[in-house]
Amino acid sequence: MNIPDDKELEKIYKRKERNIRKYKPQRGEYWSFEDFKEWYKEKYSNDPVCFYCKIPENIIEKIYWDIRHTKRPRTRIKLEIERLDPFDNYNKKNAVLACFNCNNSKSDILLCEEFKAIGKIIEKIWKAIAKKNGVVY
Numbered sequence: 001m002n003i004p005d006d007k008e009l010e011k012i013y014k015r016k017e018r019n020i021r022k023y024k025p026q027r028g029e030y031w032s033f034e035d036f037k038e039w040y041k042e043k044y045s046n047d048p049v050c051f052y053c054k055i056p057e058n059i060i061e062k063i064y065w066d067i068r069h070t071k072r073p074r075t076r077i078k079l080e081i082e083r084l085d086p087f088d089n090y091n092k093k094n095a096v097l098a099c100f101n102c103n104n105s106k107s108d109i110l111l112c113e114e115f116k117a118i119g120k121i122i123e124k125i126w127k128a129i130a131k132k133n134g135v136v137y
């Protein structure tokens with residue numbers, strides 16, 4: 001698993017920061033770049049998976065690119081940085097990685113606990129697509 005260099009990480013960090021300035025969470029401060037870097041490197045120290053449906057990032061790429069032939073840019077099928085509690089800011093305790101499907105379904109309304117059951121359904125759907133196409137994970 002290759003972790004982006006500091007310059008690339010800084011781009012990701014600043015993009016999120018610009019976004020959060022627009023939709024200011026009710027609680028918490030935006031994490032420092034050092035915290036973000038540490039969090040990111042830890043998440044990517046092993047094959048990262050979606051927090052909710054557990055799909056590994058490399059399997060998402062297989063399904064989107066090889067099976068479903070998406071037109072979506074490659075950067076848009078990576079796991080996304082998601083907040084467990086959408087009313088709290090990005091920080092090491094509140095941020096997890098989530099697949100595009102989970103992140104979009106959860107949106108900024110549902111809390112982590114409220115979304116768990118939906119995550120399990122998305123897990124079943126991913127697994128069925130993978131199995132049908134001979135992809136094992």
Ligand SMILES: [Zn+2]
Nearest residue numbers: 050053099102
């Ligand atoms: Zn997911």
